[in-house]
Amino acid sequence: MIETSDRTPLPRKFFDRPVLEVAPQLLGCTLVRHTADGPIELRITEVEAYAGEIDPGSHAYRGRTARNEVMFGPPGHAYVYFTYGMWHCLNAVCGPEDQASGVLLRAGQIQVGADLARKRRFSARHDKELAKGPARLATALDVDRALNGTDLCADGMAPLALLPGPAPDPELVRNGPRTGVGGGGAHQPWRYWIDGDPTVSPYRPHAPRRRAT
DNA sequence: CCACAGATTTCCT
DNA sequence: GGAAATCTGTGGT
DSSP: OOOGGGGSOOOHHHHSSOHHHHHHHTTTOEEEEEETTEEEEEEEEEEEEEOGGGOTTSTTTTOOOTTTGGGGSOSSBEEEEEETTTEEEEEEEESSTTSOEEEEEEEEEEEEOHHHHHHHTTTOSSGGGTTBSHHHHHHHTTOOGGGTTOBTTOOTTOSEEEEOOOOOOGGGEEEEOOTTOOGGGTTOOOEEEETTOTTSOOOOOOOOOOOOO
8 A cells, every 4th residue: 555645745835945955855755757658756866956046057047038937936846948959857946936946856766667767768778877867867757848837746647746755864965066067156065965876977077068160 | 987079959148 | 159957879998
């Protein structure tokens, strides 16, 4: 039997707090994705916090645009953006409304539906790499801009939801600089991960790409 | 294991 | 025009 409490989504008040409180508490939580082919579930092992308009690393830093509109809305909703011309990334909007902060879901372990995830991530050599990185996570769970703005606190067979999960050993929760973030936000230690978990993505310092020849 | 080129949207200068 | 909250395939050690 599945405990009912385990399947109840996180309440909106969970997300309606400062993003630096919410981000580490999302570690261990379960992201549920209902696709046409069946459910996929993932245990979150790595996240990054983006602190709205005060954060030079955030998409909201320069104010509202068509892309980041959802970040300025109510907490507990999905902000999905398209980047580098190829990839999608998934965030949970946090903090008081209009603060435009969010948590990027960077990596996790597939718990249910690994067969479905492998079809989308056919090039992954090992299952631990199915969702090792934010764009891989979105690809594995078939998340794209059609899900931008989805309520993560909805019940039942919602396409996307976040459920509470067994909190990791507090001794294993680490934080450090955010991956790939340059500019004024580079030094903020707002990446959180479960130390030693094989699904956590490698840290890559920010490196501007060289111009194409 | 490592490094690098290439895929090409969105936003800003 | 150029950088960005990225990943993959190729080729080297």
